[in-house]
Amino acid sequence: MTDKITKLFHIKYPIIQGGMIWVSGYKLASAVSNSGGLGLIGAGSMYPEVLREHIRKCKKATTKPFGVNVPMLYPDLAEIMKIIVDEGVSIVFTSAGNPKTWTAYLQQHNITVVHVVSSAFFALKAQDAGVDAVVAEGFEAGGHNGREETTTLTLLPIVKEKISIPVIAAGGIATGRSMLAAMALGADGVQVGSRFAACLESSAHDNFKQKIIEATEGATQVTLKELAPVRLLKNKFYEDIQELYANNGSKQELQTLLGRARAKLGMFEGNITEGELEIGQVAALIHRIEPAATIIEEMVAEFKKVQQEVAAFDF
Incomplete structure (x- = not known):
């Protein structure tokens, strides 16, 4: 090859x-x-x-x-x-x-x-x-x-x-x-x-790895386009983002919700509820x-x- x-x-x-x-x-x-x-x-x-x-x-x-x-x-x-x-x-x-x-x-x-x-x-x-x-x-x-x-x-x-x-x-x-x-x-x-x-x-934390192999079709979504588009697994953090959108949240409110080290919290520290879990659609495979x-x-x-x-x- x-x-x-x-x-x-x-x-x-x-x-x-x-x-x-x-x-x-x-x-x-x-x-x-x-x-x-x-x-x-x-x-x-x-x-x-x-x-x-x-x-x-x-x-x-x-x-x-x-x-x-x-x-x-x-x-x-x-x-x-x-x-x-x-x-x-x-x-x-x-x-x-x-x-x-x-x-x-x-x-x-x-x-x-x-x-x-x-x-x-x-x-x-x-x-x-x-x-x-x-x-x-x-x-x-x-x-x-x-x-x-x-x-x-x-x-x-x-x-x-x-x-x-x-x-x-x-x-x-x-x-x-x-x-x-x-x-x-x-x-x-x-x-x-x-x-x-x-x-x-x-x-990556074992909790995050487990979430990847449990992922099914449609488990990821691109969001936060006003800041920087990111594809992540749907979890409580993702649902909080969607709720803010539903309430016409501002860009600043989205930034405040994201905060700092959200990806570290999820992917490295293993908080699969509040963390940002970045992964591709192919996780379903x-x-x-x-x-x-x-x-x-x-x-x-x-x-x-x-x-x-x-x-x-x-x-």
């Missing part, structure tokens, strides 16, 4: 683990990398020195390539980028900001840069900024979403038509079957978030808490099996 993505990152399989907040520590990143994919440390929920610690621990846990995911709304962004350079990280995924701001700086230090986009418009902007690849993330994805509300099925071929650099598909991908579908639509690789969030090495290595093995095996099944079609 050799393609643009495996060559770009020097990995065995074109499977990238999402760099999710409160979920993607060094244990998960190293486990994915050791299994042939690309593991990402999620810097979005880490203070600078915590990130440094995770990078150093990841280096000890794997000799394989790994990267860091950096949401560019981070308040200590300059310090974060300096740590990434100082610690010799070779791959950075950026999101939630202008890729022009840091791409050249990172590439000057021999770092491969990938930017997450939700539309062809932003994919072109990222390509113009000089990134090495983009992640085209559909509306099915968990966590913060694009305002365009374009699904992966539609987004991928549109982005592929517009740009020449490699495209990684994200949003609704958790199986070998969906991986093959993404590649049929033009993806050069896939990014998997929700399934790895529920895996053994994820730093996740039924077991497994090691990262098992997930990758299952995805690759199913990919090859379905590839043969599709090849047997004769029109």
Whole structure:
């Protein structure tokens, strides 16, 4: 299974683990990398020195390539980028900001840069900024979403038509079957978030993992569009948001309800009632808490099996 993505990152399989907040520590990143994919440390929920610690621990846990995911709304962004350079990280995924701001700086230090986009418009902007690849993330994805509300099925071929650099598909991908579908639509690789969030090495709280594997169709919803669209599991916190909407709550009231560290409360500390539980629609297909290595093995095996099944079609 050799393609643009495996060559770009020097990995065995074109499977990238999402760099999710409160979920993607060094244990998960190293486990994915050791299994042939690309593991990402999620810097979005880490203070600078915590990130440094995770990078150093990841280096000890794997000799394989790994990267860091950096949401560019981070308040200590300059310090974060300096740590990434100082610690010799070779791959950075950026999101939630202008890729022009840091791409050249990172590439000057021999770092491969990938930017997450939700539309062809932003994919072109990222390509113009000089990134090495983009992640085209559909509306099915968990966590913060694009305002365009374009699904992966539609987004991928549109982005592929517009740009020449490699495209990684994200949003609704958790199986070998969906991986093959993404590649049929033009993806050069896939990014998997929700399934790895529920895996053994994820730093998510066990309560949150259990809620993921219990999720059924329709269990997630995108909300808080006035602040930043986010897909999360429906729980008491979600119902409180809906009640505020029903009472014509203001943007400020929504911000007050959200407060601070709501995602940490739910995903990391395990308060499944009051916490923000960010996960994708594909949670309805996740039924077991497994090691990262098992997930990758299952995805690759199913990919090859379905590839043969599709090849047997004769029109």
